[in-house]
Amino acid sequence: MNLQRVATLARKESREILRDRLFSVLAIVVPATLMLTLGYGLTTDMEDVPIAILDHDRTPLSREYAHKFIGSRYFDFRGYLQRERQIDPLITAERVRVVVVIPPRFQSDLRHGRTVAVQSVVSGTVVQPAETVGGYVQATTAAFSQELAAQHLARREGLSRPTAEGRLAPVQLQARFFYNEPLDSRWGIVPGLMMIILMFTLPLLTAVSIVREKESGAIDNVYASNLTPAEFLAGKAIPYWILAVLNGLLLWGIVTLLYGVPFRGSPLAFLTALVLFCLCTTGLGLIVSLLVRSQIAAILVMIVLTLVPAVLFSGVFTPLDSLGTAGQFQSRLLPATYFNLIAQASFLKGLGFRAIWLEIATLGVYAAILLSIGWWQFTKRPKR
Amino acid sequence: MFQETGEYLRQLAMLSRKEFLQFFRDPVLVLFLIYAFTLSIIAASTVVSTQLRNASTVTMDHDRTRTSRELLHGFREPYFRMQGQIHADREAIRQLDGRDAMVVLDIPEGFQDALRRRRTVDVQMLVDASNSHVAFMSSSYGERIVRRFLDEQDRQRRTPNVPKVELRQRFWFNPNLRDEPFRALEQIARMSLLFSMLLPASAMARERERGTIQQLLVSPLTPVQIMLSKVLPMTCIVLAATTVALLVVVRGVLGVALHGNVFAYLALSAVFAVNASGIGLLIATFSRNLAQVGFLSLLVMPPMNLFAGTITPLESMPTLLKPLMLLSPMYHYLNVSFGLLLEGAPLATLWDSVLALVVIGAGLFALGAWRFRREFR
Numbered sequence: 001m002n003l004q005r006v007a008t009l010a011r012k013e014s015r016e017i018l019r020d021r022l023f024s025v026l027a028i029v030v031p032a033t034l035m036l037t038l039g040y041g042l043t044t045d046m047e048d049v050p051i052a053i054l055d056h057d058r059t060p061l062s063r064e065y066a067h068k069f070i071g072s073r074y075f076d077f078r079g080y081l082q083r084e085r086q087i088d089p090l091i092t093a094e095r096v097r098v099v100v101v102i103p104p105r106f107q108s109d110l111r112h113g114r115t116v117a118v119q120s121v122v123s124g125t126v127v128q129p130a131e132t133v134g135g136y137v138q139a140t141t142a143a144f145s146q147e148l149a150a151q152h153l154a155r156r157e158g159l160s161r162p163t164a165e166g167r168l169a170p171v172q173l174q175a176r177f178f179y180n181e182p183l184d185s186r187w188g189i190v191p192g193l194m195m196i197i198l199m200f201t202l203p204l205l206t207a208v209s210i211v212r213e214k215e216s217g218a219i220d221n222v223y224a225s226n227l228t229p230a231e232f233l234a235g236k237a238i239p240y241w242i243l244a245v246l247n248g249l250l251l252w253g254i255v256t257l258l259y260g261v262p263f264r265g266s267p268l269a270f271l272t273a274l275v276l277f278c279l280c281t282t283g284l285g286l287i288v289s290l291l292v293r294s295q296i297a298a299i300l301v302m303i304v305l306t307l308v309p310a311v312l313f314s315g316v317f318t319p320l321d322s323l324g325t326a327g328q329f330q331s332r333l334l335p336a337t338y339f340n341l342i343a344q345a346s347f348l349k350g351l352g353f354r355a356i357w358l359e360i361a362t363l364g365v366y367a368a369i370l371l372s373i374g375w376w377q378f379t380k381r382p383k384r
Numbered sequence: 385m386f387q388e389t390g391e392y393l394r395q396l397a398m399l400s401r402k403e404f405l406q407f408f409r410d411p412v413l414v415l416f417l418i419y420a421f422t423l424s425i426i427a428a429s430t431v432v433s434t435q436l437r438n439a440s441t442v443t444m445d446h447d448r449t450r451t452s453r454e455l456l457h458g459f460r461e462p463y464f465r466m467q468g469q470i471h472a473d474r475e476a477i478r479q480l481d482g483r484d485a486m487v488v489l490d491i492p493e494g495f496q497d498a499l500r501r502r503r504t505v506d507v508q509m510l511v512d513a514s515n516s517h518v519a520f521m522s523s524s525y526g527e528r529i530v531r532r533f534l535d536e537q538d539r540q541r542r543t544p545n546v547p548k549v550e551l552r553q554r555f556w557f558n559p560n561l562r563d564e565p566f567r568a569l570e571q572i573a574r575m576s577l578l579f580s581m582l583l584p585a586s587a588m589a590r591e592r593e594r595g596t597i598q599q600l601l602v603s604p605l606t607p608v609q610i611m612l613s614k615v616l617p618m619t620c621i622v623l624a625a626t627t628v629a630l631l632v633v634v635r636g637v638l639g640v641a642l643h644g645n646v647f648a649y650l651a652l653s654a655v656f657a658v659n660a661s662g663i664g665l666l667i668a669t670f671s672r673n674l675a676q677v678g679f680l681s682l683l684v685m686p687p688m689n690l691f692a693g694t695i696t697p698l699e700s701m702p703t704l705l706k707p708l709m710l711l712s713p714m715y716h717y718l719n720v721s722f723g724l725l726l727e728g729a730p731l732a733t734l735w736d737s738v739l740a741l742v743v744i745g746a747g748l749f750a751l752g753a754w755r756f757r758r759e760f761r
Contacts, residue, residue, distance in 0.1 A: 022671070026679040037687050041696060041705040044517045048699055065549070076699070091556060092729040093736075094719070097697070110547040117550045124555030125566050125722045128434045128517060129697045134553050135524035142531065145549040152546050166504040168546065171455070171495075173530045174506050175523035177513035178480055185516040201682055208675040296586035297412040299678040303578060304420055307686065312432045317695060319518045321438050321465075321486060327431035341483070344514045349481055 001230050009227070009235025016209075017239060023205075031201045031247045035254050038193055044185040044317075046132050048076040050096040054087065055080055059107035065118075068144050069100065074136050091123045098122045098133050110148060179348040190259050191343040192316030194251045199281055199336050200306040202244040204299060206285030210236060211298040214289075222380075229378045233371070237282050244278035255347070264350030269360065273342040276363040280335040281306075283370030290377040310336045335366040395605060399613030403587060407621065420575040421625040425633050429567035436521040438465040441487040442479055445469065447495035454536075455507070458529040459489065463522070476510060486512045487522055499537065557727045565640045566694065569721045572629050573656070574689055577714060580622045580657040582681055584614040585664030589677045592668075607757045615661040622657045623650065630725075643728030652720050655741050659713035662748030669755040688714045713748075716740045 018024050053066045070077040078096050081087065090096045101119040109116045120137045124130045146169055154164040180187045213219040222232055252274070256263050263270075288305065292298045312318065313327065314336040323331060331337045338359045345351040345359075353360070408414060441464045445452050460466065467485060470476060479485040490508035498505040509526050513519035555561055588611075591597040600610050627650060634640050667680045691705065692714045701709055709715050716737040723729040723737075731738065 020675075022676050023679070026676070026683075030679055030683050033683060034686055037705070037708075038690060041687075041691055041701055041708075043696055043700060046697065046700050050699060089733055092723055092727050093733050094698070097699070110549070113545045113547050115548040115550055117552050119552045119554060121554050121556055123727070124558030124561050125726050126694050126697075127558070127561045127563050127566065128695070130555055130558075130561060131435060131521060132517065134555070135521060137553070138524060138528065138551055141549055141551045142527065145547075149546040149548060167502050169531075169534060170499055170502055170504050171530055171534060172504065172506050173509055173523070173526050175509045175511055175526065177511050177516075177519055177523075180513035180516055180519070183513055183516045183519060188514045188516055196686075200686075201679075204678055204682065205675070208678050212673075212675060292412050294410055294413070295674040295678070296582065296590070297410055297416070299582060299586070299674070299681070300416055300578065301412065303685070304416060304424065307689075308424060308428065308574070311690070312428055315515075318432050318434050319436070319439075319486075319515050320483075321440055322433045322435055322518075323431060330427075330431065345481075348514050351481060355481060 001228065001234070005227055005231050006235045006238070009232065010238045013209075013236060014239040017243070027202070027205055027243060028247065028250070031197045032250055032254065034197050034201070035190075035193060035251050036258075038197075039186065039190045039254070039259055042186075042189050042193070044128065044132070044189070045183075046129060046136075047074055049074060049098060049133055049136065050078050051075045052078050052081050052087075052090060052096045052099045054082075054084065054099060054101045056104040057102050057106035061107035061110060062102045065102065065106070065144055066100075068140050069137075072136075072140060074140075087121055091121060094123070097129065098137060100137065113152060179344075186259055187261050187348060188344070189316060190255050190261050191347045192314070192340050194248070194255055195277070195314065195336055195339045195343060196307075196310045196316065197251060198244060198248055198278065199310040200303065202240060202247060202278070203281045203285030203288070203306060204302045205243075206237070206240040206282055207289040207292075207298040207302050208295050209240075210286070210289035211292060211295045214293065215295055229380065230375055233286060233374055233378060237286060237371075240285065241278055241282045244282060245275055248274045248278055261347055263347050265346035266352035269353045269356060270342065270346040273339060273346075273356075273360050273363060276360065276367050277335060277339040279367040280363060280370055283367060283374055286374040287370060287377060290374060309334055313337065314340045316340055335363055338362050338366075392609065396609055396613055396616070399605070399609065400617045403613060403617040404621075406587075407583070407617065417579065417621070417625060420579070421572070421629040422633055424575065425568050425571045425629055426637060428571040429564040429638060432567060433563045434517065435561065435563070436463050436518050436525065439463060439486045439518070439522055440465055440467045440484065441489060442467050442470050442476070442485040444471065444473075444476060444488060444490045446493040447491050449496035451496040451499055451537075452491045455491065455495075455530070455533050456489065458533050459487075459526070463525045480510065480512050483512070486518075487526075564638050565634075565726050566722060568634045568638055568640060569725065570692070570694055570718060572626055572634070573692070573714060573717055573721065575629075576622050576626055576653065576657055577660045577685065577688060579625075580618050580660040581664040581667075581685070582677070583618045583621075583664070584661045585668040585677045585681065586674055587614045587618075588665060588668035589671060589674045593673050608753055611665060611753060611756060614665070615658065618661060619654055619657040623654050626650065626653045640726075642725045644724040644726075645731070646725070648731055649721060649724050652717065652724075652738065652741060655745055656713055656717040659717075659741060659745040659748060662745055662752050663713075665752035666748060666755065669752060669759060688712050691715070692718050694718065710740070711744060713741055713744050716744070 051069055055062050055066060069075045087099050099121045103116060106116055118141060122130050122133050149168050150161055150164040153168060154161050177183050255261050288298055288301050292301055313331040314334055315331060320331060342356050342359050345356050438461060441459055443456055476488045488510040492505060495505055509523060511519045511522055635642055663684060667677055671677045671680055691709050691712060698709060719737040720734050723734045
């Protein structure tokens with residue numbers, strides 16, 4: 001490989017990027033803008049869940065129960081309903097997300113020490129919010145039930161409140177949340193977004209720029225020149241690789257400085273992973289550019305090949321444990337999954353080289369494989 | 385008058401035919417269209433779940449009694465999966481760090497004894513909270529399991545009755561909280577956005593890159609005809625693909641029961657496709673070549689895909705971004721798809737989203753036409 005030829009080609013390529021002003025501005029602005037909007041808006045924390053209550057009992061005790069929801073910061077009370085018929089349209093049109101139905105004789109049954117069944121209606125169509133809301137209603141109801149039972153027992157047996165509570169719920173589950181102590185969904189999602197954005201913005205740029213030469217016929221100059229395939233690919237890839245790494249550093253800054261996600265691990269280990277991951281994505285862009293004939297096909301193939309798997313299979317929104325065997329397999333095939341694991345380990349878990357060397361090495365292997373495929377695919381005598 | 389209209393339509397048909405031909409001559413494109421509306425829908429809906437499933441769990445049982453084992457027995461599939469016993473705190477952290485375990489349950493010594501004497505005892509649950517939703521759900525399910533365990537203990541001891549409020553949770557339209565139905569429809573929407581936005585935009589940009597747009601403009605064709613000829617063929621292709629995806633893939637292969645009016649859904653899918661092409665054409669008027677089209681689309685598409693209400697519900701969006709979500713055709717289209725097909729709602733209940741789709745679509749199209757015309761005057 002003649003390094004000087006590579007350098008010349010790389011210089012020509014970077015000039016071309018810089019001269020297309022809109023293009024070069026977009027190359028920096030698009031990833032940062034996406035990080036700003038997506039990072040700001042994408043949260044799975046739910047507060048102010050719109051709730052309505054259908055109280056068939058209308059007694060002081062049923063109102064006390066209702067007030068557990070009305071006063072909670074997790075719920076936004078939208079009013080009492082009068083009839084069952086009102087529930088359906090409200091839920092379907094998403095005017096409210098949950099309706100709690102308090103049965104008749106709620107107060108008198110409870111006063112007699114009996115069990116009362118309250119009903120909650122949630123639209124299950126979109127699963128994750130439904131699950132969260134279900135959890136909130138469950139927790140609120142359990143707390144109310146326990147308080148009531150403790151009161152009852154304390155009065156009946158003449159015990160103190162703590163003793164009564166101890167008798168009723170002798171086992172307390174104390175959940176301790178590691179790595180993300182405030183349970184802020186952004187802490188988990190934003191470092192993952194860094195991966196998602198790097199995964200689809202820059203490789204698209206790489207692929208399109210090469211296919212553009214194919215479409216316009218400028219690539220014939222390369223076919224006719226004394227550049228070897230390896231030199232051509234390296235010269236093409238290096239400027240985009242550098243651009244990707246610079247973008248990665250910019251996003252890294254946004255994640256820690258703007259969103260306040262702690263970075264607890266080894267910066268050097270993460271930087272290594274970042275550089276290798278960007279090499280992977282550039283390699284992916286190269287391969288796609290060699291496979292397709294038109295720019296539009298390059299854009300579509302890149303989006304379907306990168307955006308969808310990066311969002312769905314890499315473990316940012318969907319926990320890896322929850323994926324079935326097929327999903328686990330698919331996700332293990334993606335460099336994105338490894339980079340996401342490294343990001344979680346570096347940002348939240350505070351781990352260094354010793355714990356994540358295997359993932360970093362995997363990224364290195366991927367980069368080597370992708371570039372070799374690119375080299376093997378590229379031929380100076382294409383079939384027409 | 386009639387003759388003029390006939391001529392107008394004939395010209396439009398000719399131009400559209402050219403776009404059809406061009407599309408079907410690109411084999412990679414056709415292949416990807418087929419993949420996008422078949423396999424990608426199956427993959428996105430069957431493989432992916434945001435729910436807590438099989439969370440790898442290890443235990444530190446310092447008590448080792450029948451009672452402690454009984455409690456641990458409650459932590460099982462589908463939510464938790466037991467991966468075995470460990471003995472030291474240090475090992476627990478190591479397992480969490482290395483992602484070998486997501487949950488560690490720590491039962492203190494003297495657990496059974498404390499229970500017998502009715503003294504309070506704490507069980508610790510250490511959770512890897514990198515994914516906060518899953519962490520919250522594991523503690524939520526954990527509490528339900530402990531409660532059930534205590535109820536069982538009470539029954540065995542015949543503890544006197546105390547008042548209790550039980551919650552019967554009902555998840556309407558999807559009682560078992562299956563992911564497939566909504567994810568399949570969401571993926572159809574994503575793919576339809578992708579194709580109906582990018583193809584017209586790129587067709588337009590290509591004409592400009594090659595200079596053939598000048599020829600079109602000096603011809604007797606009007607700018608609106610030129611725009612429509614890019615939009616209509618793609619809308620037809622996407623609509624055909626959506627129909628196949630819905631009837632063959634979603635209903636046939638995935639076995640999702642479709643409750644509502646399929647025709648209304650398809651009609652609104654066409655409206656959505658026109659919305660998406662409107663965005664695409666608008667992007668095309670801002671860019672000089674295809675690469676710029678691709679990049680500008682990247683600025684628009686991910687937010688539309690991710691701010692569609694399936695990850696963050698509208699009420700949880702930051703106030704600044706709420707209007708953005710309400711302006712997104714994707715959000716309204718998903719509302720309508722879910723409402724019509726999965727919840728069996730009548731169109732009347734969904735009128736606001738239908739109206740929004742029509743108004744936003746008309747607005748986008750008018751804006752695109754205005755910019756296009758101005759540019760070439």
